[in-house]
Amino acid sequence: MKINLADRVLKGDVQAAARMISLIEDLSPEALAEMDSLYPHTGRAYIVGVTGAPGVGKSTLTDNLVGFFRNEGKSVGVVAIDPTSALTGGAILGDRVRMLRHSTDPRVFIRSLATRGWAGGLARAAIGAVHVMDAMGKDIVLVETVGSGQVEIDIVKAADTTLVVLNPGAGDEIQMMKAGILEAVDIFVINKADKEGADRLKADLDFMLMTGTKHPDRPSPAIVPTEAIHDKGTAELAAAIAGHRAFLEKSGGLARRRRERARLELLETVEGLVKDRIRLLDAGDFLEKLVDDLQSGRTDPRRAALELAARLAGDLNELKGPGERWTLS
Ligand SMILES: Nc1nc2c(ncn2[C@@H]2O[C@H](COP(=O)(O)OP(=O)(O)O)[C@@H](O)[C@H]2O)c(=O)[nH]1
Ligand SMILES: [Mg+2]
Known part of the structure; x- marks a missing residue:
């Protein structure tokens, strides 16, 4: 008997979830069809x-938080993303070792995503992996991502509460932090507070927050010192997360954030569909012919673009039917 992958994920099947995330990671179009049936079960x-x-x-820190939430009886998913791992090699492996403590706990599901192809693909895969963990019934999903430009910003947008981890001596670093990140910080964590300069960093952050702009959905970010290697500050950090969550739930900010996320995901999916289709056209001669016409003055960019858009509309229309579904026998 064949059972759909998505149905197995919904029952909390770890193997099916792992397979599904691999398919998403490979940007397999078939995985998208499976995702269609998972999506209604996300958002919890x-x-x-x-x-x-x-x-x-x-x-x-993530490992400590997993431990804390497990003690509260919650089930936890972890998505660890490292866009730099292709260069450094060992980072993801290191994460696996560090999180080994929970790897045999059936209520903890940990998945590392390595970089494949372009950054947009990685962000898409990460958000897909979060949806899978959500649909399989995890209460909390932690997403660890290395600070690296666009991927980081995209992932940050996908979170309900965003922690930015700094170390003592990072005063200059906060000056250079990308605007897209800074605006999205809900909690600053000063980790390695056992090292010199933690108080100084806290003062720098306090000053920055005092002079920065305020946003109704964002209370001034909490600043939490931790010593992750000694599991110190974990309860305080978890309390800050719970406090932020309570604020969002009470103010309606959570619903607004999630709505904004749905909008973003919609727009990004459209963009992805269109780009993929253009790439397919690129392989044929439709595009080349338009370029010829453009170059020889037989058409103009706007007319050529409309012609291309009409062709894409036709191609995209074919995608509207129910997609192929992946099955495990
Ligand atoms: N001194 C000190 N070292 C820490 C602390 N937390 C983590 N480390 C060490 O910092 C290194 C990097 O930690 P890791 O969790 O892999 O960092 P990541 O790359 O941000 O995921 C490891 O050797 C940790 O043992 C801390 O609170 N104090
Ligand atoms: Mg790491």
Whole structure:
């Protein structure tokens, strides 16, 4: 008997979930069809993003939080993303080792995503993996991502609460932090508070927050010192996350954030569909012919673009039917 992958994920089947995430990671179009049937079952998990430079202690902190939430009886998913791992080689492996503590716990599901292809693909895969963990019934999904431009910003947008992890001595770093990240910070974590300069960093952050712009959906971010290697500050950090969540739920900010996320996901999916289709056209001669016409002055960019758009509309219309579904026998 064949059972759909998505149905197995919904029952919490770890193997099916792992397979599904691999398919998403490979950007397999068939995985998208499976995702269609998972999507209605998402939106229950609370998503916490953990971001910051390599080596600040994100994985150690994430591991501590997993332990804390498990003690509260919650089930937890972890998506660890490292766009730099192709260069450094060992980062993801390191994460696996650090999170080994929970790897045999059936209520913890940990998945690392390595970089494949372009950054947009990785962000898409990460958001897909979060949906899978959400649909399989995890109460909390932690998303660890290394600070690296666009991927980081995209992941940050996908979280309900975003933690930015810094270390003592990072005063200059906060000056250079990308605007897209800074605006999205809900909690600053000063990890390695055992090292010199933690108080100084806290003062720098306090000053920055005092002078920065305020946003109704964002209370001034909490600043939490931690010593992740000693599992110190974990309860305080979890309390800050719970506090932020309570604020969002009470103010209606959570619903607004999630609505904004749905909008973004819709627009990004359209963009992805159109780009993929243009790439397919690129392989044929339709595009080349338009370029010829354009170059020889037989048409103009706007007319050529409309012609291309009409062709894409026809191609995209064919995608509207129910997609192929993946099955495991
Ligand atoms: N001194 C100190 N070292 C820490 C602390 N937390 C993590 N580390 C160490 O920092 C290194 C990087 O930690 P990791 O969690 O892999 O950082 P990530 O790259 O941000 O995921 C490891 O050697 C940790 O043991 C801390 O609170 N104090
Ligand atoms: Mg890590």
